[in-house]
Amino acid sequence: MIRPQERRLREKQKEECYRAILQAALRLFAAKGLQDATMEEIAQAAGLGKGTIYYYFNSKEALIEELLCSLADQYFRNLLEGIEGSESPLALAEKIIANLLGHYERQPELFHVIQMIIATPGGGPPRVRHVFATKHREWLNRLRERAQGPVEAAGLSLESFVDFVATHAHGLLFWAIAGRDIQKLREESGRVLRAFLK
Numbered sequence: 001m002i003r004p005q006e007r008r009l010r011e012k013q014k015e016e017c018y019r020a021i022l023q024a025a026l027r028l029f030a031a032k033g034l035q036d037a038t039m040e041e042i043a044q045a046a047g048l049g050k051g052t053i054y055y056y057f058n059s060k061e062a063l064i065e066e067l068l069c070s071l072a073d074q075y076f077r078n079l080l081e082g083i084e085g086s087e088s089p090l091a092l093a094e095k096i097i098a099n100l101l102g103h104y105e106r107q108p109e110l111f112h113v114i115q116m117i118i119a120t121p122g123g124g125p126p127r128v129r130h131v132f133a134t135k136h137r138e139w140l141n142r143l144r145e146r147a148q149g150p151v152e153a154a155g156l157s158l159e160s161f162v163d164f165v166a167t168h169a170h171g172l173l174f175w176a177i178a179g180r181d182i183q184k185l186r187e188e189s190g191r192v193l194r195a196f197l198k
Contacts, residue, residue, distance in 0.1 A: 018056055020046040025067050030109035034064060034116055061125065068117050069131040071110055076139040078103045079169065080146070089151050090197040093165050096143075097189050100169050104176045115177045140166065156197075164196060 024045035028037035039060050043053040057063040079099050086092035104111050117128060143162055151161045172185055 022067050025063055026109050030112040065125050065127050068128045072132045072135040076135045080142055089154050089161055092147055093193050101182055111177055
């Protein structure tokens, strides 16, 4: 019989292997592309045997799907971090953009892989499309809820504000992936936000 302490240790080791595989896959997919990175390379980068990776994921497609679904949650959750105290539409938008660009600087691989899947004809596997669409709708709803007070107090349309911020954020994301200087993007974004939300 497995003791509770041993069970917890095994669960922790499984979780660590799972995370190591996802992180290795993220790095390799960003560097080599979704098609060219192999399961063997991912296992090696994760410090695991090739057979071990198949214990967690029965195919590269299953690994891609799981990675991208987990990335969707991380991406959208990070955009809204710390916006609760924003008193004006401008402050709210600036915080979201700061979150986006800061996250890009910390983990550019995440954004490159997201862009790869978005650019894939058909938008990638059906589960990935569904998860991204669901997380995107949840993000827009949370943004509406948190922005409603400041936006309406400023006499702006809530829907126009949400559409503007979402479109602006996605545009900046593609500029960052294309290699634009992040500091210049921050400056340009600040000018745009102040022009539209002053």
